[in-house]
Amino acid sequence: MSKPQPKTKKVAAKKDKADKPSAKLVPIYLMGKRYEVPDSLTIQKAFEHAGYQLLRGCGCRGGICGACGTVYRFPNSYRIEVGLACQTVVQPNMYIAQIPFFPANKAVYDLQKLEPVGGTLAALYPEIFKCVGCGTCTRSCPMDIDVLSYISKAIQGDVAAAAEGSFDCVMCGLCAARCPAEEVQYNVAILARRLYARHIVPPATHVHRIVEKIEGQKFGKAFKELKSLGVDDLKKLYKGLETEPDIAGEDWVPKDKTWILGD
Numbered sequence: 607m608s609k610p611q612p613k614t615k616k617v618a619a620k621k622d623k624a625d626k627p628s629a630k631l632v633p634i635y636l637m638g639k640r641y642e643v644p645d646s647l648t649i650q651k652a653f654e655h656a657g658y659q660l661l662r663g664c665g666c667r668g669g670i671c672g673a674c675g676t677v678y679r680f681p682n683s684y685r686i687e688v689g690l691a692c693q694t695v696v697q698p699n700m701y702i703a704q705i706p707f708f709p710a711n712k713a714v715y716d717l718q719k720l721e722p723v724g725g726t727l728a729a730l731y732p733e734i735f736k737c738v739g740c741g742t743c744t745r746s747c748p749m750d751i752d753v754l755s756y757i758s759k760a761i762q763g764d765v766a767a768a769a770e771g772s773f774d775c776v777m778c779g780l781c782a783a784r785c786p787a788e789e790v791q792y793n794v795a796i797l798a799r800r801l802y803a804r805h806i807v808p809p810a811t812h813v814h815r816i817v818e819k820i821e822g823q824k825f826g827k828a829f830k831e832l833k834s835l836g837v838d839d840l841k842k843l844y845k846g847l848e849t850e851p852d853i854a855g856e857d858w859v860p861k862d863k864t865w866i867l868g869d
């Protein structure tokens with residue numbers, strides 16, 4: 607399973623424009639009301655520019671949490687478009703509505719008692735077999751996930767493939783909002799990933815080794831020292847910490863290796 611990447615190409619390309627300041631105003635319609643907003647803003651920032659306070663449907667602001675699913679449409683277009691509000695830049699004459707919450711079927715289960723087999727997915731989400739293969743879910747996904755493909759793997763009973771294929775899902779709900787078969791793809795996917803992680807992949811032995819080191823008081827002395835410091839000294843220490851660069855290889859380690867646990 608690959609390391610999660612914060613943004614897909616599709617999301618990054620949309621956001622490029624938002625990072626460039628611009629004074630040009632464009633008309634948009636929020637909940638049916640017309641506003642003029644700078645054309646450099648994302649939909650999320652446009653809402654705030656227009657005076658809305660986002661209490662729901664807004665989380666990380668970075669394309670990760672999936673809280674900001676949005677639908678929009680252009681005049682004289684038959685197409686409903688979807689995207690993440692924090693990653694999609696406004697365009698003239700967009701008619702926009704936020705989806706702060708999408709009601710979804712969510713099975714309740716005890717993961718420890720489940721078998722990591724296709725029958726489990728089918729028993730908890732029998733509606734997967736209603737899929738008509740239209741591909742609307744794939745076209746709706748802001749993370750460029752082939753949603754139809756992972757649902758097909760779930761139908762075939764391939765838990766591992768469904769888990770791998772859905773790994774970048776941010777649970778935005780846009781696929782489910784558009785699905786004519788009323789699937790809740792992301793809840794099927796998270797069940798597949800839970801089964802995969804709990805029952806299929808080998809236990810992460812390095813984690814156990816590290817927990818043992820922690821329990822063996824590897825950090826005992828350091829914690830004592832930290833607890834003896836005042837707020838100002840703690841702040842100074844924190845600010846002086848070496849941080850990982852924005853772009854760093856998998857093998858990056860800080861220069862001070864005092865607290866590196868290793869294998």
Ligand code: SF4
Pocket residue numbers: 736737738739740741742743744753754757781784785786787788789791
């Ligand atoms: S939108 Fe629904 S019916 Fe269409 S392919 Fe996706 S899961 Fe199947």
Ligand code: SF4
Pocket residue numbers: 672746747748749751753774775776777778779780781782791792
């Ligand atoms: S699979 Fe569905 S819920 Fe997950 S990111 Fe794509 S559209 Fe959102």
Ligand code: FES
Pocket residue numbers: 663664665666667668669670671672673674690691692693
């Ligand atoms: S606010 Fe988290 S993905 Fe948009």
